[in-house]
Amino acid sequence: MANIATQRIKREFKEVVKSEEVARCAIRIDLVNDSWSELRGEIAGPPDTPYEGGVFALEIVVPETYPFNPPKVRFLTKIWHPNISSVTGAICLDILKDQWAAAMTLRTVLLSLQALLAAAEPDDPQDAVVARQYKEYHNIFKTTAQHWTAVYAGGPNRIAEYENRVTRLIDMGVDELTARAVLSANNWDLERATETIFS
Structure with missing residues (x-):
């Protein structure tokens, strides 16, 4: 993995682990096989949504071109949501596609996914x-x-x-x-x- 991507991910990983906001939102992140290009995220279903009480696992693959290109993220836990495939876990979220900016971080991605669970966009569906x-x-x-x-x-x-x-x-x-x-x-x-x- 390119050096710039590795350094950036290491820094962001620490940011997520230490963030009080992330802890409050019940969001976690772990390395898979001690690799900085493969991560596993976990987000709790937001309160007052049908997902409340659930914990959803995410596969996060960081490309060599990170942070200039977004991480590839999909839900490993099956979920019934208009913007997430009920079959593959693929996600329709603009910041994971054309609205990505190099200033965004893993924290942004995880918090945005949790927000997506609270505010579906049925007019721009994945499913x-x-x-x-x-x-x-x-x-x-x-x-x-x-x-x-x-x-x-x-x-x-x-x-x-x-x-x-x-x-x-x-x-x-x-x-x-x-x-x-x-x-x-x-x-x-x-x-x-x-x-x-x-x-």
Whole structure:
């Protein structure tokens, strides 16, 4: 890794570790395999959002051209959010693309991602299915996001009715991940989910 990138990341890593603001927001960062180009981030779901109580792991890959190019970040923890792919964890956030500036830091990125969880941008989605649900069936979106937070991120609100429907599909031979994803995309309508899978 280029020397300038390594020095910069080391400095920023310390900044994140020592920052009171970051600690208050329950954000963490760790090295992967003692490499300064591969980091693992962790952000807590913000209060008063469907993600509250969940902890979301992030993969952060720092390019050799850092800080002139943004780090590549994706969610390792599955999440139901219009700007994050429910399948791959890819993120749609302007500062990770064309709005990146060399003055930005890992701290900026982590705090911005946490802010994104509190303020989705459904008109600029990464996941069109989630964005449509967010706009058309907002209450179902909220309960689905809470449920995914409980299932995948250790959150408190696992919804029994949703679990029962997942179990019904598993009993039909569908794997759990597919069952949950298809039910979520079909607003938890078991009949429509079944048709989607078996048609």
